[in-house]
Amino acid sequence: MAEEIVYADINNFPSEPNSSRFLHPSQQLRLGSVGILILLTAVITLILQLESEKVKTRAYFGSYAETVKCNASSADFQSRLRNRLCNQQWGNSSVNSTCRLCPAHWHLHRDKCYWISTDVKSWNESLGDCSSRNSQLLVIEDEVEMDFIKKLAQSTQSYWIGLFRSLPKKKWTWITGSEFNRNHFQEPKDAEGMDCGIIKNKILSEKCNAVFKWVCQQGSVLL
Known part of the structure; x- marks a missing residue:
């Protein structure tokens, strides 16, 4: 049990x-x-x-x-x-x-703008004035541009351009560094002490301390 x-x-x-x-x-x-x-x-x-x-x-x-x-x-x-x-x-x-545009009071031709002064200065003073306007003293490249400048400027007056006789060889040279092209223009006379270029119907030489009107040049704005 x-x-x-x-x-x-x-x-x-x-x-x-x-x-x-x-x-x-x-x-x-x-x-x-x-x-x-x-x-x-x-x-x-x-x-x-x-x-x-x-x-x-x-x-x-x-x-x-x-x-x-x-x-x-x-x-x-x-x-x-x-x-x-x-x-x-x-x-x-x-x-x-x-289209191409220029500042006020500037004149358009092809792709450049041109400004004509109303005052008179020496060649060096004119060069400095153009620089202050973000431009340069006029450099003429061909006959077409020459004809335009003649029509734009008064033919009875002289205008400084960016041409001078460089030392020591006394060669006519543009302020851009290029030499004067005798195939396009008649070369200014080589007179003693007349080492700066002006335009008055044609390109002439003048004393750099003389006073004339001048032409500034700059590129146009492409729009």
Whole structure:
């Protein structure tokens, strides 16, 4: 009888639970919370990445749109300037639709601007005055330019130009460093002490300390 009781007690004793199949409720809750936290972190990371891509896309296309708008505005403004200053039809965007501009009181010829003085100075003073106007004393390159200057200036007056006799060889030289071209113009007379050039219907030599009007020259602005 006693043996039967002991056997029964042993059989009825609860076996050790399998840890891989059964978890305490508190452990199950903790694992569930960790899983939810991982999933939530992944979702937030994905959302942030998507938003970052949207910002980059908007920034790129926004910048591109602003560039296109700026270029269009620049072209429109340039076209309006041509219409206002060059008497060109507004909206003409042709590649060849350009014009050249000179400062106020300057005269345009081909790609250069010319200014005629009303005062009189020596050759060196005239040279300095042109420099102060961001220009140079007149350098005549060919017969076409010579004819224009004759029409622009009063033929009865003399005007300093950027020509002088350089030492020691006493060669007539333009202030740009190029030598006087005898194929285009008659060379001024080599008179003693007359080392600066003037224009009065033709190119002549004169004393550099004499006083005359002068002609300044600069490049035009391409619009």
